Amino acid sequence: MIGKTHNTLRLARQRSVRAAAAVFLFPAMFFMVIFILYPIIDSFITSMVQWNGMSRNRTFVGIANWMQLVKDANFWAAFGNNVIIMFLSLLFQVPFAMILATFLDITESKGVIFKVVWFLPYLISSVAIGVLFKFALDANYGIFASISKALGGGGVDLLGNPRAALFTVIGVVCWQYIPFYMVLYLAAYGTIPVELYEAASIDGATRNQYFWRVSLPLLKPTVISGATISIIGSLKYFDLVFVMTGGGPGVSTELMATLMYKTSFVKFNMGYGATVACGMFLLITIVAFITITTLNKKAEV
Known part of the structure; x- marks a missing residue:
């Protein structure tokens, strides 16, 4: 009985730590995705088009x-x-x-x-x-x-x-x-x-x-x-x-x-x-x- 209670408390503590870590990491991860990951992905997408940077027309050129x-x-x-x-x-x-x-x-x-x-x-x-x-x-x-x-x-x-x-x-x-x-x-x-x-x-x-x-x-x-x-x-x-x-x-x-x-x-x-x-x-x-x-x-x- 004592062992089960100990395991329950340990699992509850681990969930609490993970929840706290997620809360504190979310803002950093959010800004990393917006300002780092997204620009990188968008750059690779843009690299496959012909575009002057201003017009709405983008011509897909593949790997040209x-x-x-x-x-x-x-x-x-x-x-x-x-x-x-x-x-x-x-x-x-x-x-x-x-x-x-x-x-x-x-x-x-x-x-x-x-x-x-x-x-x-x-x-x-x-x-x-x-x-x-x-x-x-x-x-x-x-x-x-x-x-x-x-x-x-x-x-x-x-x-x-x-x-x-x-x-x-x-x-x-x-x-x-x-x-x-x-x-x-x-x-x-x-x-x-x-x-x-x-x-x-x-x-x-x-x-x-x-x-x-x-x-x-x-x-x-x-x-x-x-x-x-x-x-x-x-x-x-x-x-x-x-x-x-x-x-x-x-x-x-x-x-x-x-x-x-x-x-x-x-x-x-x-x-x-x-x-x-x-x-x-x-x-x-x-x-x-x-x-x-x-x-x-x-x-x-």
Whole structure:
């Protein structure tokens, strides 16, 4: 009898917990369906029509837009530019952010001024940064052009040079986002017990040995999370690049997001623009899945 009463109470408690969970999760799930799931489904539906985005007439074309996307050299060039940004962002953002975070962790309260100054770029709007550097790197009146002219040279056109434009943009992207990863790694440093450093010091470990043998292994999950965020963010980047170069010169800085925007809202080819967006969504999902799976396996080793 006591056992049955216990089971009845346990089942009642489980139903109560499930009901409470459903009540609290419903608003979040509702907005996720409306603002995330529905737009994704609608984009895939739109990718199968020919539509200018304004008229009521939509011509169903099946997979014609997708066939065009597979053969579109501009789309794959844009994807290639995204991949270049992804690799170079990882190459510069993660190590530099780790160096800055390590410096701030060592200096503690003495490095507060550095923490504030170094974090400022991340507080500025991407659009504002794009406008700022567009003028700062102007071919005739920018910083490098002014220095060159002062030394007797000519103008320096970094954003107008197809060979230099993408790398210039990547430099600005890294300048803006390194502070974010710096704070991420600095927060992770705060989770490492001070006793570990004291024990390592007693054992005669140097600061360099402590970093490689103690700190870095404990920071590995955070480093992996930061790398994942950087990869996904690099594949969907838009605003700063669009403001600085508009995807030019030519297609040298064209990204998947800028190509999608131009196709949809400049050329008013909403059907193919949706196809570009869906292709971008699929590629980012595949890359993110591979990245997360690979990094998690390495973390378990």
